[in-house]
Amino acid sequence: MALEKISAITGSAVYVPGNDIDTDRIIPARFMKCVTFDGLGEYLFYDVRKDADGNDRTHPLNDERFKSATILLSGANFGCGSSREHAPQAIQKYGFRGVVAENFAEIFFGNCTTLGIPCAVAARADIAKVAAAIEANPAVEVTIDVDAQAVRFGDDSIPAEIRGSARDALLNGRWDAIAELHEGVPQVQTVAAVLPYMAT
Amino acid sequence: MPKSLFEKVWDAHAVRNLANGQTQLLIGTHLIHEVTSPQAFGMLRDLNLPVLMPTRTFATVDHIVPTDQFVEPYADPLAQAMMDELRKNCADNNVTFFDRESGKQGIVHIVGPEQGITQPGTTIACGDSHTSTHGAFGAIAFGIGTTQIRDVLATQTMALGKLKVRRIEVNGQLHPGVYAKDVILHVIAQLGVNGGTGYAYEFAGTLFDSFTMEQRMTVCNMSIEGGARVGYVNPDQTTVDYLQGRPYSPTGADWDAAVERWLGFASDPDCSYDDVVVIDAANIAPSVTWGINPGQGITIDQTIPDAAIATSDDEKSSIIEALEYMKLTPGAPIKGTPINVAFLGSCTNGRLSDFREVAKFIAGRKVADGIKAIAVPGSQIVAAQCEKEGIDKVLSEAGFEWRAAGCSMCLAMNPDKLIGDQLCASSSNRNFKGRQGSTTGRTILMSPLMVAAAAVTGHVADAREVFEVGEPVLA
Numbered sequence: 001m002a003l004e005k006i007s008a009i010t011g012s013a014v015y016v017p018g019n020d021i022d023t024d025r026i027i028p029a030r031f032m033k034c035v036t037f038d039g040l041g042e043y044l045f046y047d048v049r050k051d052a053d054g055n056d057r058t059h060p061l062n063d064e065r066f067k068s069a070t071i072l073l074s075g076a077n078f079g080c081g082s083s084r085e086h087a088p089q090a091i092q093k094y095g096f097r098g099v100v101a102e103n104f105a106e107i108f109f110g111n112c113t114t115l116g117i118p119c120a121v122a123a124r125a126d127i128a129k130v131a132a133a134i135e136a137n138p139a140v141e142v143t144i145d146v147d148a149q150a151v152r153f154g155d156d157s158i159p160a161e162i163r164g165s166a167r168d169a170l171l172n173g174r175w176d177a178i179a180e181l182h183e184g185v186p187q188v189q190t191v192a193a194v195l196p197y198m199a200t
Numbered sequence: 201m202p203k204s205l206f207e208k209v210w211d212a213h214a215v216r217n218l219a220n221g222q223t224q225l226l227i228g229t230h231l232i233h234e235v236t237s238p239q240a241f242g243m244l245r246d247l248n249l250p251v252l253m254p255t256r257t258f259a260t261v262d263h264i265v266p267t268d269q270f271v272e273p274y275a276d277p278l279a280q281a282m283m284d285e286l287r288k289n290c291a292d293n294n295v296t297f298f299d300r301e302s303g304k305q306g307i308v309h310i311v312g313p314e315q316g317i318t319q320p321g322t323t324i325a326c327g328d329s330h331t332s333t334h335g336a337f338g339a340i341a342f343g344i345g346t347t348q349i350r351d352v353l354a355t356q357t358m359a360l361g362k363l364k365v366r367r368i369e370v371n372g373q374l375h376p377g378v379y380a381k382d383v384i385l386h387v388i389a390q391l392g393v394n395g396g397t398g399y400a401y402e403f404a405g406t407l408f409d410s411f412t413m414e415q416r417m418t419v420c421n422m423s424i425e426g427g428a429r430v431g432y433v434n435p436d437q438t439t440v441d442y443l444q445g446r447p448y449s450p451t452g453a454d455w456d457a458a459v460e461r462w463l464g465f466a467s468d469p470d471c472s473y474d475d476v477v478v479i480d481a482a483n484i485a486p487s488v489t490w491g492i493n494p495g496q497g498i499t500i501d502q503t504i505p506d507a508a509i510a511t512s513d514d515e516k517s518s519i520i521e522a523l524e525y526m527k528l529t530p531g532a533p534i535k536g537t538p539i540n541v542a543f544l545g546s547c548t549n550g551r552l553s554d555f556r557e558v559a560k561f562i563a564g565r566k567v568a569d570g571i572k573a574i575a576v577p578g579s580q581i582v583a584a585q586c587e588k589e590g591i592d593k594v595l596s597e598a599g600f601e602w603r604a605a606g607c608s609m610c611l612a613m614n615p616d617k618l619i620g621d622q623l624c625a626s627s628s629n630r631n632f633k634g635r636q637g638s639t640t641g642r643t644i645l646m647s648p649l650m651v652a653a654a655a656v657t658g659h660v661a662d663a664r665e666v667f668e669v670g671e672p673v674l675a
């Protein structure tokens with residue numbers, strides 16, 4: 001189960017402004033009626049992208065210039081709300097490979113890391129710089145450098161922190177913990193054996 | 201060295217350190233439901249891994265079940281497909297499933313405690329953010345994503361970084377008409393929706409000592425709304441009494457040993473915390489939200505905020521966004537805001553004590569004309585007990601529709617939904633845009649009795665004025 005070592009994500013980017021973008025906004029609950037995650041991508045941000053008749057509204061993701069973006073930029077407290085993995089799954093299935101925001105809700109951050117999606121934390125003024133650069137030139141190449149903890153764009157760069165354990169997991173191809181957890185199973189049995197409630 | 205409950209439970213379940221610095225943590229009890237587990241079973245099949253400890257996973261169905269249709273197939277084929285998938289996954293893997301025929305089905309966070317599956321000193325995980333509810337018993341309970349559900353199914357563990365602990369000490373007594381729901385809304389309004397990031401919240405103080413298990417669950421339930429992934433109350437005699445005689449509680453000599461163990465998990469009196477917040481219970485008033493996150497709350501006597509009160513540009517834009525969405529007038533009293541729907545239920549306030557409290561005050565009163573009012577018990581057991589006590593009749597006579605157990609109108613995954621921009625007085629836990637099933641639907645969170653007051657008056661009202669709320673009441 002060798003995993004890709006994710007040291008950097010490069011592509012074009014799109015800026016979806018706003019704070020407290022919650023998981024209901026990212027993927028409305030009615031689209032969670034599914035037994036697989038396939039196909040969730042098309043419902044990403046559905047209720048802000050589409051009107052009641054299913055026609056496009058003005059939204060960065062509906063803007064032709066940003067259609068091929070693979071990096072998502074946003075504001076503070078991104079991914080708050082529910083623990084549903086449908087949200088990062090929708091982001092990934094839509095085609096995004098990395099997210100930059102002022103900060104992230106805890107569970108969302110963990111879910112993303114487990115899917116190999118780096119979540120980089122940057123200052124608002126710095127994110128605004130990147131946003132301005134992509135607005136000026138939507139094709140500008142943006143890189144989330146996991147190793148150097150920076151976001152590079154054109155000739156410029158901003159600091160972008162990826163929290164310790166997540167950064168390590170991405171860099172070393174351990175972002176999906178299953179293999180390592182599985183190796184620990186014999187020790188799991190030992191710890192469980194001394195807990196009376198687990199004997200049932 | 202003295203330790204907090206969090207540290208004791210963590211240490212008892214830590215398997216080993218992982219290469220990335222996280223801990224492989226044993227998850228003693230795993231709860232699953234139909235929305236987040238099918239994909240995890242799919243991943244397990246792809247990896248060709250079995251469920252490691254099938255007896256430690258328990259399933260129920262809550263989000264998609266219609267509360268007014270009992271016979272399958274359900275009108276919604278997608279809902280039926282999720283039901284079938286869960287049933288099949290449980291059968292194939294020997295996982296206990298509290299299906300509707302069992303009479304024990306309900307919202308996962310109500311079923312676990314009811315069955316005595318939720319116990320002190322244990323670790324619990326469930327693919328649902330309100331798993332923090334189970335912390336009321338002195339368990340460390342995490343809401344997790346689907347990939348982690350897979351991890352728990354396959355290895356009974358997950359990779360986690362240790363949390364910091366903030367003690368939130370609430371002392372004194374609540375005024376009459378003030379409820380556990382108001383306590384947590386107060387905490388969230390005070391510390392913010394992100395205030396708990398990176399923390400486990402330990403709820404303590406004389407108020408929590410005097411609280412029933414159901415009140416403790418209401419508060420722990422909404423820890424996540426304050427950004428804390430975990431919330432807990434130290435186990436005490438109240439916890440022990442609640443668990444005695446439950447189907448999954450230990451019996452005989454095992455019971456005595458378990459009680460001793462459980463009480464031993466309580467935080468040591470002189471342990472240290474990463475942060476301490478002290479609140480006076482007397483300062484807590486009936487609270488309602490006015491905005492689009494649970495932190496946008498005020499007391500019932502206050503006016504709807506104006507963006508001018510904002511102390512930052514962010515706050516200003518979030519107030520403007522919320523007012524626009526909620527179609528509320530800044531500066532106007534929240535009291536008197538007309539409502540269209542009243543919803544009693546959810547994993548926050550869908551328990552026996554919630555319905556008992558409402559029934560006590562609403563008897564003989566009527567839901568105002570034109571208001572749709574529904575009462576949805578959190579589990580079949582809650583429903584049966586309410587029916588035994590005649591609570592269903594009292595509520596029906598008042599004009600509430602009495603439904604079957606499920607998440608119902610807490611979120612938009614079953615037929616119970618808001619229509620258009622209807623405004624709902626709701627005893628649930630989230631007021632996000634579109635949360636209750638209409639992209640323009642509006643939610644005001646409040647305690648169950650406040651929902652009842654809104655239902656009978658047709659507008660947001662102070663339950664203390666609508667009903668004769670006398671001496672201190674507990675719910």
Ligand code: SF4
Pocket residue numbers: 262263307308309328330546547548606607610611628629
């Ligand atoms: S009642 Fe609401 S918050 Fe609770 S589990 Fe169901 S949908 Fe989630």
